Structure formats: structure tokens, C-alpha cells
Amino acid sequence: MQVETFLKSRISRLIKWNGQELVFTRKKKNNHHEIVDDIDLEIHIKGVFHDGGGYGGMLNLELYSREGSREYDKSKPMILCLVDDNSSQIIIDDAITIGNTPYTVVDKVDVKNLGIAYEISLEQVLNMVN
DSSP states (O other): OHHHHHHHHHHHHHHHHHOEEEEEEEEEEOTTSOEEEEEEEEEEEEEEEEEESTTTTOOEEEEETTTTEEEEEOOEEEEEEEOSHHHHTOOTTOEEEETTEEEEEEEEEEGGGSSSEEEEEEEEOOOOOO
């Protein structure tokens, strides 16, 4: 029990000092479950945007011995936030814009299954221009 209290205190301090207000939006769906442009819901949370994976957001370097080649993996954009009523409403395919970059939610994980914080994985939306 003391470990969970310590972790919650530590994460809440991090978010309080370094976090930013973030707004997730969910678009409406029509009768055929197709997404339309109208906004259905806005979810306001406070969280820390960071690059997950790698050491400090650096690129991961993996060596494949069979082919003798190296592949660089980009780090993943993520948001760390506390578990509360607002963050619990976030689901896959919700949208957020950070800076001028649009993202969609691709995964939400309860960190260490303690019910303290969520790690929300994002994917950058690429606009295809014809």
C-alpha cells in the first residue's frame, strides 16, 4: 500500500509541475457507425507529453545478426496522466492536436495495473494530399 501511495504522489507532482492542459475530441458517428465531422465530446485532462521508448526519447538501435543490418525505430509519442473520471473516458480513435501536429489515440494502458496512471499511446495523423 505504501508503494502505491508513493508512486501516486510522485506521478501527481510530476504532472502538476510539468503537465499541460490537453483536450481530446471525439467525433460523432452516424447510423452506419461512420465518422462524421461534428464533435461529439471534448475531454479535458492534464498530462505530460513525452516520447516513449528508447533512452530519454532517443532512437532505438537494433542489430539483426542474420542479415547484419541495423534498423532505427522512432520513439512513440505518449501522454502520462492520472487515472480520474476524465482520463477514463478516453478511448481509441479519439483525436488531439499538440502544437500543430494532429494525433489519434491508438492505445491506453494502466501503468503497472495499479489504477494510478494511464500511458496513452498516440499516432501522428498524416494528411494525404492528392
